[in-house]
Amino acid sequence: MRRSAHTGDHLGERLGERPGEADSRRRRRRTLQRCSAVVATLFLGTSQCDAPDTASSAAGQPAVTTTAAPVATVAPVAVPTPPADHTAGHPATTAAAATTTPTTAPARVVIPGPDGTEVAGRCTQYEDLLMIHAPAIGWDVLRMSRLAWRESNCWAEIRSRTSDSGLLQINDITLSFLNEALGEQVDAFTLMDPVQNVRAAAALCTFWARNGSSCYQPWSTS
Secondary structure, three states, rough: OOOOOOHHHHHHHHHHOOOOOHHHHHHHHHHHHHHHOOOHHHOOOOHHHOOOOHHHHOOOOOOOOOOOOOOOOOOOOOOOOOOOOOOOOHHHHHHHHHOOOOOOOOOOOOOOOOHHOOOOOHHHHHHHHHHHHOOOOOHHHHHHHHOOOOOOOOOOOOOOOEEEEOOOOOOHHHHHHHHHHHHOOOOOOHHHHHHOOOOOOHHHHHHHHHOOOOOOHHHOOO
């Protein structure tokens, strides 16, 4: 059975309520009913219960929205890997490789005997050794080259009947001195090495020069 507003007012007067309090009570009840209907939306935004309180919302903290923003998924981008020989054939790379490649001079081929010389009367194929292993006091390379021609005819492995060995015909009487002077084994066979033979000649040149004689004393014919 539906009650009228007047019946509610009379009931309120009997319960000791003032006029209009019953209407206020009904409004609060309806408000509570609306709040209960939308309670599920509390996590998605501002509820209807907060709508009338616009003044307090403006004066207080701003309303916080709990709706989560969608997260965009970014697909990974594949970076192409260059091939191992990606520099091959590149002009700049090829030029740099060409400039950094070490070059080795070809070894000089020494032809023994007079057939290996460029000038008759000199052992030109051994003049580099005569220059490199010259004694500290110095000697005339061209003169020593001519002496080598005269002594051995540019044959580094020659052995004479007078106990002389090699390019500059070093005599066996000097072996004891040369072992000490060169600090290595020196004998009739090792002196057939043109390098040791020239070094031995330089040691003998230094010895005679320090003793007041000529550097070329061992090869003097007078």
